[in-house]
Amino acid sequence: MVLSQSTPGKKETMSAYDEMNSILIIEDDKKTASLVALYLDREGFKTMVAHDGRQGLALAKRHPPIFVILDLMLPKLDGWEVCRQLRRFSDVPIIMLTAREEEVDRISGLTLGADDYVVKPFSPRELVARVKAILRRGRLSPAKDNRVLSHKDLVLDPEKRKVSLKGRAVQLTPHEYSLLQALMAFPGRIFTRDELLNHLYPSGEALVIDRVIDVHIGKLRQKIEDNPSAPRYILTARGMGYHFAEDGG
Helix, strand or coil, X not given: CCECCCCCCCCXXXXXXXXXXXXXXXXXXXXXXXXXXXXXXXXXXXXXXXXXXXXXXXXXXXXXXXXXXXXXXXXXXXXXXXXXXXXXXXXXCEEEEECCCCHHHHHHHHHHCCCEEEECCCCHHHHHHHHHHHHHHHHHHHHHCCCCEEECCEEEECCCCEEXXXXXXXXXXXXXXXXXXXXXXXXXXXEEHHHHHHHHCCCCCCCCCCCHHHHHHHHHHHHHCCCCCCCCCEEEECCCEEEECCCCC
16 A cells, blocks of 8 residues: 555554654656655655555545655546645645656646646656755745734734734745745835745756746735735736735734
């Protein structure tokens, strides 16, 4: 069934520590899944493996992981649908794996809520580096500025790493959270797309495409704006980039 890479064949049980540090690999190619799990295990992570989409979703619900590595071409339920359903109940970081490198596929994955996109064949070391970089951004960014940021009905609390709108929690992906925090911290300041890209990928560790920022901003607006086509929080500076609204607070 679903196995921990380090001990094949054991019963599907996990300690509290393992669950807090587990990475879920949803990949139908067993050799690829085993190789990725091996490299992650060497870095101190605990791994769970599922070989089809339904199995992966079920495992994500039973043992919520800290990260998901998701192949797109899966049996029973493809990676697009797995990502879509995951985002209904979790903001866990997701890296998509695919043999297709067309820009439209990468944009589609990001639109669904994926955080990064890796084209096969890939280097396992590079994949692990990307996983660690995304987790590092999620864990360490709030420490730089712990001010509670608020504007009208929107509140971002870095200490708790929570965002609320009209008193109700808003689930954001790590990239969406990072972008929102950067924009809210400097209301009125116009950020170019390049500046925002550098904020998300400070070491250039991910394959970045031109429209990534627009995709993330579009998803953010869908989650925090009453009318995404007429935003009142994240505003567009035509020909320049984006900025957060200045008035109110």
